[in-house]
Amino acid sequence: MAKPNLLIIGAxxxxxxxxxxxxxxxxxxxxxxxxxxxxxKLERIAGEVQERWSRPGEKxxxxxxxxxxxxxxxxxxxxxxxxxxxVLNVASPYCNAAILDACIATGVDYLDTAxxxxxxxxxxxxNWYERIEWxxxxxxxxxxxxxxxxxxxxxxxxxxxxxxxxxxxxDSIASIDIIDVNAGSHGLYFATxxxxxxxxREIKEDVITWENGRWETIPHHxxxxxxxxxxxxxxxxxxxxxxxxxxxxxxxxxTPHIGFWMGFGEHYLKVFDVLDNLGLTSSIPIEVDGVKVxxxxxxxxxxPDPASLAAGYTGKICIGADIRGMKDGKERxxxxxxxxxxxxxxxxxxxxxxSYSTGIPVITAARLMASGVWxxxxxxNVEELDPDPFLxxxxxxxxxxxxxxxxxxxxWPWPAEV
Amino acid sequence: MAKPNLLIIGAxxxxxxxxxxxxxxxxxxxxxxxxxxxxxKLERIAGEVQERWSRPGEKxxxxxxxxxxxxxxxxxxxxxxxxxxxVLNVASPYCNAAILDACIATGVDYLDTAxxxxxxxxxxxxNWYERIEWxxxxxxxxxxxxxxxxxxxxxxxxxxxxxxxxxxxxDSIASIDIIDVNAGSHGLYFATxxxxxxxxREIKEDVITWENGRWETIPHHxxxxxxxxxxxxxxxxxxxxxxxxxxxxxxxxxTPHIGFWMGFGEHYLKVFDVLDNLGLTSSIPIEVDGVKVxxxxxxxxxxPDPASLAAGYTGKICIGADIRGMKDGKERxxxxxxxxxxxxxxxxxxxxxxSYSTGIPVITAARLMASGVWxxxxxxNVEELDPDPFLxxxxxxxxxxxxxxxxxxxxWPWPAEV
Numbered sequence: 020m021a022k023p024n025l026l027i028i029g030a031x032x033x034x035x036x037x038x039x040x041x042x043x044x045x046x047x048x049x050x051x052x053x054x055x056x057x058x059x060k061l062e063r064i065a066g067e068v069q070e071r072w073s074r075p076g077e078k079x080x081x082x083x084x085x086x087x088x089x090x091x092x093x094x095x096x097x098x099x100x101x102x103x104x105x106v107l108n109v110a111s112p113y114c115n116a117a118i119l120d121a122c123i124a125t126g127v128d129y130l131d132t133a134x135x136x137x138x139x140x141x142x143x144x145x146n147w148y149e150r151i152e153w154x155x156x157x158x159x160x161x162x163x164x165x166x167x168x169x170x171x172x173x174x175x176x177x178x179x180x181x182x183x184x185x186x187x188x189x190d191s192i193a194s195i196d197i198i199d200v201n202a203g204s205h206g207l208y209f210a211t212x213x214x215x216x217x218x219x220r221e222i223k224e225d226v227i228t229w230e231n232g233r234w235e236t237i238p239h240h241x242x243x244x245x246x247x248x249x250x251x252x253x254x255x256x257x258x259x260x261x262x263x264x265x266x267x268x269x270x271x272x273x274t275p276h277i278g279f280w281m282g283f284g285e286h287y288l289k290v291f292d293v294l295d296n297l298g299l300t301s302s303i304p305i306e307v308d309g310v311k312v313x314x315x316x317x318x319x320x321x322x323p324d325p326a327s328l329a330a331g332y333t334g335k336i337c338i339g340a341d342i343r344g345m346k347d348g349k350e351r352x353x354x355x356x357x358x359x360x361x362x363x364x365x366x367x368x369x370x371x372x373x374s375y376s377t378g379i380p381v382i383t384a385a386r387l388m389a390s391g392v393w394x395x396x397x398x399x400n401v402e403e404l405d406p407d408p409f410l411x412x413x414x415x416x417x418x419x420x421x422x423x424x425x426x427x428x429x430x431w432p433w434p435a436e437v
Numbered sequence: 438m439a440k441p442n443l444l445i446i447g448a449x450x451x452x453x454x455x456x457x458x459x460x461x462x463x464x465x466x467x468x469x470x471x472x473x474x475x476x477x478k479l480e481r482i483a484g485e486v487q488e489r490w491s492r493p494g495e496k497x498x499x500x501x502x503x504x505x506x507x508x509x510x511x512x513x514x515x516x517x518x519x520x521x522x523x524v525l526n527v528a529s530p531y532c533n534a535a536i537l538d539a540c541i542a543t544g545v546d547y548l549d550t551a552x553x554x555x556x557x558x559x560x561x562x563x564n565w566y567e568r569i570e571w572x573x574x575x576x577x578x579x580x581x582x583x584x585x586x587x588x589x590x591x592x593x594x595x596x597x598x599x600x601x602x603x604x605x606x607x608d609s610i611a612s613i614d615i616i617d618v619n620a621g622s623h624g625l626y627f628a629t630x631x632x633x634x635x636x637x638r639e640i641k642e643d644v645i646t647w648e649n650g651r652w653e654t655i656p657h658h659x660x661x662x663x664x665x666x667x668x669x670x671x672x673x674x675x676x677x678x679x680x681x682x683x684x685x686x687x688x689x690x691x692t693p694h695i696g697f698w699m700g701f702g703e704h705y706l707k708v709f710d711v712l713d714n715l716g717l718t719s720s721i722p723i724e725v726d727g728v729k730v731x732x733x734x735x736x737x738x739x740x741p742d743p744a745s746l747a748a749g750y751t752g753k754i755c756i757g758a759d760i761r762g763m764k765d766g767k768e769r770x771x772x773x774x775x776x777x778x779x780x781x782x783x784x785x786x787x788x789x790x791x792s793y794s795t796g797i798p799v800i801t802a803a804r805l806m807a808s809g810v811w812x813x814x815x816x817x818n819v820e821e822l823d824p825d826p827f828l829x830x831x832x833x834x835x836x837x838x839x840x841x842x843x844x845x846x847x848x849w850p851w852p853a854e855v
Binding site: 208293296305313314316321 | 711715725736740
């Protein structure tokens with residue numbers, strides 16, 4: 020089987036990590052091309068990759084191309100020009116529809132890390148995958164092309180943790196709680212770790228959880244719990260709507276409770292609440308001095324570029340799944356998780372851990388797709404695939420994972436202070 | 438002496454109070470016309486005034502005209518059409534230059550309540566009156582027309598309090614501290630009491646105080662003191678740059694210290710600090726999705742219309758001057774102040790106390806100008822005029838004032854809790 024040429028679309032923080040890791044594992048791929056709007060960013064990243072990964076005398080590892088990733092024609096043209104066999108979409112979620120259609124048009128494999136979104140809307144009712152992605156499943160199947168949806172960390176690895184739990188740890192699963200804590204500090208007053216308008220919207224939107232076969236909705240930040248996680252210690256986490264709930268609800272139909280929790284500190288909540296109370300987190304354009312502008316885009320324009328946070332970031336993240344169920348007639352509770360360290364990740368590839376923990380799963384999956392191990396020849400959410408080869412390979416690409424039985428009383432065995 | 442026809446420009450909160458009070462004291466004036474951009478607002482206010490002040494069978498008290506108050510030609514044309522003799526400028530401070538020039542062109546008397554401003558700039562160095570107002574003084578003098586600058590409460594009445602103190606209470610003045618506390622509550626999360634972009638800018642700008650013949654500059658909210666004032670009790674007030682400092686520094690050249698202090702509550706400061714730290718109080722346009730927009734204009738677009746606050750406002754304001762100096766060879770300290778009650782003011786004219794306390798001095802001064810008592814036939818800041826007739830007339834128009842000797846140790850004799 021020929022090694023596929025890789026087309027990586029997106030030159031933000033995740034794109035940078037992804038192309039670094041693609042270059043490190045270049046033996047698994049054909050040519051590697053990084054494409055995005057901004058030629059300057061592309062050149063900078065490609066130059067850094069060359070410096071970091073090339074052996075003396077080795078030719079240019081990564082080619083670059085500017086592209087309008089919201090144009091089906093432009094992306095399909097680039098796929099054909101490069102004879103790409105696998106497209107890694109790490110661009111803005113506003114580009115998903117066009118990139119999917121370009122892959123359908125050319126019959127090549129596809130992978131992304133987040134649900135597609137539309138601009139200037141909010142509080143879309145579930146199921147979100149039914150808007151952009153799943154209606155295109157049959158077209159991928161008809162072309163015999165594979166599309167892996169939501170293959171970052173969360174969604175992505177956490178879905179695979181759930182698949183692992185189902186395969187190896189439980190006879191039946193009663194509840195899944197995905198927990199995401201970033202205990203790092205970027206040292207700035209306020210910043211988002213990825214696209215500000217996408218991030219602020221997902222935090223401000225109504226919270227959905229899957230309860231006994233239906234969606235329940237509550238206001239954002241209205242439900243919280245205190246946890247103590249490996250390497251990051253005690254944190255308060257808040258119930259939040261998140262991509263992976265959408266597919267887990269469908270793929271774990273017998274699980275009564277599926278929720279997602281994210282950690283927020285007091286300062287973050289203070290700033291967010293002010294913005295939210297004043298209407299500044301809104302995606303809906305308003306008129307200002309005769310022009311239309313979405314308030315959350317104004318915030319985005321004022322906040323630091325998420326990729327720029329990496330150099331000063333310290334501390335760790337912990338993302339995992341707290342899963343309860345029955346095994347051999349007994350109740351069981353496990354936590355299955357990974358940690359990343361912002362400083363270590365920056366030293367390795369120049370990115371912070373939020374980008375790193377998204378890019379590592381992308382390249383882990385890309386290697387499995389390139390070698391034919393993961394080749395569903397249709398569109399899947401990643402919990403539908405065999406978790407074993409992924410969880411075996413991910414540590415080699417850059418992130419370890421662990422699993423531990425937890426007390427059934429809901430307590431946490433890790434120290435509050437780290 | 439014929440009664441002058443009044444042209445009131447501006448239909449915001451202050452305009453509404455001003456035209457109500459003009460109608461109440463209509464015997465002192467010829468015709469009364471309210472002009473602004475928004476025809477709907479004009480009709481609503483004129484209708485309310487008719488209902489509130491007309492006797493049975495009395496003809497329309499207030500005429501209305503739409504006008505572009507930033508156009509010298511439009512304003513001058515309206516002055517001529519109405520044969521106006523006195524223009525009360527209670528419009529946005531961005532209109533001051535055009536309205537001043539229209540009065541010069543037509544030779545009619547003028548009054549305003551705030552320094553003229555330019556859009557999309559900030560932290561202009563003192564003296565602010567030298568930008569728009571004072572360079573036009575000679576032109577008013579040449580026409581024999583009177584222009585009263587800063588004739589609201591602060592600036593305005595507080596300047597007159599200083600003139601009263603100099604005339605009646607002190608042989609020499611060592612320090613003047615203007616103190617402005619709004620102890621009212623509008624019940625909303627956050628709102629400004631007048632034009633949001635003008636208000637946020639004056640709060641965010643560097644603080645200036647006049648110290649021993651020169652301006653000293655410190656960051657906003659970096660100096661505070663605790664006071665206890667009549668009818669509003671204990672409040673923390675923060676040093677702030679403000680219009681009246683600019684003219685008092687010139688007109689009280691022998692006073693070593695002149696400062697301005699405004700009360701801010703913890704919630705207000707929290708919200709303001711978030712906005713300020715994120716760059717949202719800035720007047721300088723930024724690019725958002727291909728259009729240029731000033732962040733503070735986005736905030737303005739999202740905040741409630743200040744005039745809309747009036748109906749739900751409760752509590753009182755206290756604005757006064759804490760003045761120290763020598764009298765008959767002895768140290769003396771006085772406080773000279775007014776209180777207003779938001780609910781009382783709303784019942785009387787449909788406006789909150791911030792608007793009320795600005796509109797009452799406007800009509801008090803307009804009555805003095807109409808009767809020829811105040812007729813400088815040049816441009817003046819109001820502390821240059823005889824304070825006695827003004828302070829005698831203001832209670833009849835709607836606001837009482839009081840004066841009291843204070844302890845020399847800097848303490849306050851009023852109870853902290855009210």
